[in-house]
Amino acid sequence: MSKTTLSKNSIYSFLLIFFIYGISASAQSSDIVDAYETYTEAPREIAYVHLNKSTYIEGEIMGFQAYVFDKFTKEPSKMTNNLYCTISDANGKVIKKKLIKVDNGISKNAFDIDSTLSTGVFTFKAYTNWMRNFEEQNHFEQTFKVIDADNLDSVKPIETKDIKIDLQVLGEGGHIIYGLSNSVGILAKTQFGNGIANAYGTITDSNNNIISEFQLNEVGLAKALLSPQENENYKVNLFAGKQNISVPINEIKKIGITLSLVSSKDKVSIKLTANDKTKSIIKNNDFNIALHNGSEMKLTPFNFNNDGVAILIFPKVDLYKGINIFTIFNNENIPLLERLYFNANQIKSIEISSVKVSTIRDSLSVTISSENLKNNLNSNLSISVLPTETKSYNHHNSILSQIYIQPYINGFLENGRAYFKNRNRKTEYNLDLLMLTQGWSSYCWNTIFDKNEREYIYPFERGIDIVANINDDKIGSYIVYPLAKNSTQLFDINASEKEFTIKQSFPTEDDLFRIGYIDTKKKKIGKKPSIYLQYYPSQFPDFNIASNTIEETYSIEETYLKNETNLNAFDINNATKLDEVIINSKANSIETKVEKLQQKATTAKFRVIEDNVKLTGMRVDTYIQRLGGYDTYYDIFSGRLSIVNTRIRWTDPTPLVYLNSSLLTTTGRKSDFGILTFITMDQVDYIEYEPYGIGGGIRGAAGYIKIFLTPGGPPIKKPNNIVDYKLPLLFSKNKTFYSPKYFYYNTDFFKEYGTIDWKPNISLDKNGKANFKLYNTKTKMISLFIEGIINDNQYISQELKIEIPD
Structure with a gap:
């Protein structure tokens, strides 16, 4: 959050200049709308990836299912077929990478967790080429751990004494003003992005008098009131176990406006209040409040009354679904305050309402169904099956939080799944705490108001286009032989043509890219084609857009895991082989x-x-x-x-x-x-x-x-008129996921770190039912972690705990 505050210093400077000099030019509201429309007219994409776990044992397979959405409609993107997936180490060095083909916004694949990913914390990223045009965090990013028994001694576990706490006080709307009652957000995070859960704290003055008290929630957020007076100093104090921390509250302003948002059953109220030194400066000045969501904007003019107060009411039926960003502009179109609000109404989520399990020899037959799903036309779910006691599934984002929250905020999103589990008052309160403590949204107004024409230099990608440049004026027929996902193509070239283009090809590692030539004038076969190939894209693109990601860490218990706890107690070589028979005849x-x-x-x-x-x-x-x-x-x-x-x-x-x-x-x-x-x-x-x-x-x-x-x-032999070409960029084949086969299933190790199965591409039938089989590990309680999309605009994000019958 500190990075967000610092990045807005220029805006605060403009704010101070405005108040000091009393700029009184009439508001150019159309300039705001025009700049915003220009900035948002280009479509955006969001990526989400469901990983089957967050902690892996060396030798396992990471199964994943990827989704690419249109950021505005929240439906699967039809614009992109190319998704880049990388695994990098703690230094940002890419160790593994795959280019995977996305069909109708969805794809699945897998990475081997092999010796190149020895004990450590790694980062998985997924992005499209088009995402590289934007500063918002539209890509997917998540850290995960790998445990290797032979290297655990080199890992330093995180103990309480190693925790560093970043404690901040943030004024609602962006800053804190002297002489007013300010609603402030309290944020306490570790250096890894995790919140300090449930700790007690106070705000005190220079005489250590308690001005306000608070208690952090499960992700280290709280709300308090502060009425600062000039010539007085304040600090925030946190009592977190053995660590007591005090941080001065700086940046309290002598001139300014406070913002307070209150949500009731059917409306959202925003109260803006100017302190005594500001009332005369803003008298008769015009202001605008913009309600926007990254794609659309509603702009409303307003004025302060003689008491320096403005109250703005927004019926919830007029709010956007999901994120709503309120930005206050002065009459010079300078953004002064910003507050995020999340409207959970109308978000279409589906839940599995029924699970039936039966035992068939050494397998389990599982049938899931959703009673509230009507007229299912298409669906695609991914299901990670783990023991209920698992410590290996610690994903902070779900499909819902990734498409509705993560791209719009600047800060860490911890346990984003929880905001969509239960629609109750506690969830709504915690969600609003998250919105309050984010400060400004991920949209930078300096960039939005930049009048330079914006260039989108990274295009949408649909496969690989190959341009064949013809040498030696060879007219005739050029045959491009089939790939796994492309048919044979024939190009008849006359004397005036110098090139031909093979569009939207999807070559994989197993494909041979071959072009043959026939001299149609002489009706001869035998000469090789003489061409020079260019590829678009031709290389795996780097992705350097910064993001705030919760980092996985090792606990003391994990560093005590040794071979005797069955780290090597499984065999993933599950390939079917013919029996070897040696007979002389x-x-x-x-x-x-x-x-x-x-x-x-x-x-x-x-x-x-x-x-x-x-x-x-x-x-x-x-x-x-x-x-x-x-x-x-x-x-x-x-x-x-x-x-x-x-x-x-x-x-x-x-x-x-x-x-x-x-x-x-x-x-x-x-x-x-x-x-x-x-x-x-x-x-x-x-x-x-x-x-x-x-x-x-x-x-x-x-x-x-x-x-x-x-x-x-x-x-394999080929005719003399055919040439093989080595392509610089290839799509990864859809790697099969194999469940590890353990020697023992009744150990604590298996219950906490073992894998039962991974089921991508699960489709519900028209009645909302699906059936699949699992190996019966005799585990009494198992969990199904389900993510997916139904009918293009409904989502499922759910954990189902199942008791297995004896």
């Missing part, structure tokens, strides 16, 4: 492998590729026709390969086609399997196929074909 070896493969499914068929087939040099698309019932067609000019299941008459006949578990099918008949034309049968180990749509899921009505290449086999 080659014929028996193939037969045994087929038997092992057939055990995986009852409906699928398998073809293990024999040596006589491998030696033919046959392309895999030709071999697929031998499976029976499949037609393949390869267009040599476009490089496009289509595959059709001729048995299917009632729906799209394109099967799901996988290469080493990567799905190649994109949009039915438009799917392009051109990459298979580079593969010959000597590279194939076996093929699994199901031709009748059994077990293929909703999209698999035409069955599936799964092609598995021989590990360590010959490389």
Whole structure:
């Protein structure tokens, strides 16, 4: 908060000049509105990320689900597909990073908590390129801890004697005035941003007479009254355990106006009072009060009465949903005071009202439902499943606090989730304490009134655009071969064209980006394309916008954790592997492998590729026709390969086609399997196929074909007219989350730091129900930490505690 106060010194100087010289020019209210509209006309985005935990053990996986919202509508953003996620150490050095693809504002992925993240505190950030244009904290940022038994001795735990307390007194509206009754906010935070909970304090004069008393709430905030008199000194005193702190109250002004906001059932009242030295100066002067929310503004003129008082009434039905910022301007359009108020009415939140759990062998079947959800059209939830006694889930922001509070304030937001749990008087009081002690909002009026034309140099990003610059005047057809999320593209270039652009591509680490060339004039294939590629974007952008984030710390109990407490008591290598069988006879070896493969499914068929087939040099698309019932067609000019299941008459006949578990099918008949034309049968180990749509899921009505290449086999060959290009920036594949498998589930370690499961991308059906399965760890009480969005404008943020039946 001290940084916020100092940053407004220039405004306070303007205020003093105004009062001393009695500026009396008429207010240019239209200038305020015009400047504000210009500043806010560009859309904003907000990012929120739900991490499955806040404390990890080395070897675990960090699962996360990311959301990008339009800041004004609070609905999923349709403008951005690129989200940058980083993990940095205590020095700000980026250790891990991912570019992930966002679809309709939502994405999921995971980070490995490996040896590069040894014991320490790290920071997770998520941001879009467009966010870099703005000073407000629209990105997501959160610290988390990693515990590694081998390095815990190097960690110094936080003890009471190590705590440094920042104690501040803040006048409501921005400053404290002599000769008036001032409402002041008290703020006591540690160096890590945590509040000093429930401590008692006083305000005293120079003779140690108690002027006012207060008690901090759970996050270190309080409110008190102070009526300072000139030629008297005041200080604030805090009694926090063994620490007694006294701080002088400076910056009390001789000339000025106080602000006091009172909320009642149906209205908000703002009382403005000038002290005796100010009344004559402001007499007959015009003022404006602006009500705004970062996008819209309502400006109202007013005057003070002869007693130097102005009372302004705002019916709650006229307030904005969520944050409301009241700013007082003088007749020179200089902002004098600012107060934040939060209107919780009309915020659409949903709760899970029913949970049913049943035991099925070694699993739990969980069904959640919401009775008050009507006409569910779409939803996307993420659920972290942890023991109820966990110490590993300490997130200060929820989806609600991140989109409704965090971007609008300058200070720390501690336990933001609590402000949306219960709508009662205590919650409303604590929420208003937060608004009072924030001082000014995150919007800087110096920037808003800056008349220089604002440039937005960081554009929205939708994938990667690749510009191919043609050398040597090579006319003809250029074939851009398919990526996992892009179809084959064909560009016919004539003599006057010097480039072509591949728009909105989403290459991943497993993709080969290939361009082929056909000389259409000579009808020849064989020459390689001669092009120079440029990429937009071409690199991972830095993000340096400052933010106030609560920092995770280590407790004494954590530093005593050793190997005997089962830090290494789990195995996350959960991959399915075929049983290894060693048999001398080659014929028996193939037969045994087929038997092992057939055990995986009852409906699928398998073809293990024999040596006589491998030696033919046959392309895999030709071999697929031998499976029976499949037609393949390869267009040599476009490089496009289509595959059709001729048995299917009632729906799209394109099967799901996988290469080493990567799905190649994109949009039915438009799917392009051109990459298979580079593969010959000597590279194939076996093929699994199901031709009748059994077990293929909703999209698999035409069955599936799964092609598995021989590990360590010959490389994929490509024709001479095709060139591979290494892209400088790639999207991360959607990494699968595996729950750790523990040797013991009945230990204190597991109850406090263990992970049961992580369930992203959970959809509720039209009746508001969803079902999922969990491994039964025999834990008596488990918690579901749920975050998500429903119908684009309703949100869920809830912890459900469940008692597991015996």
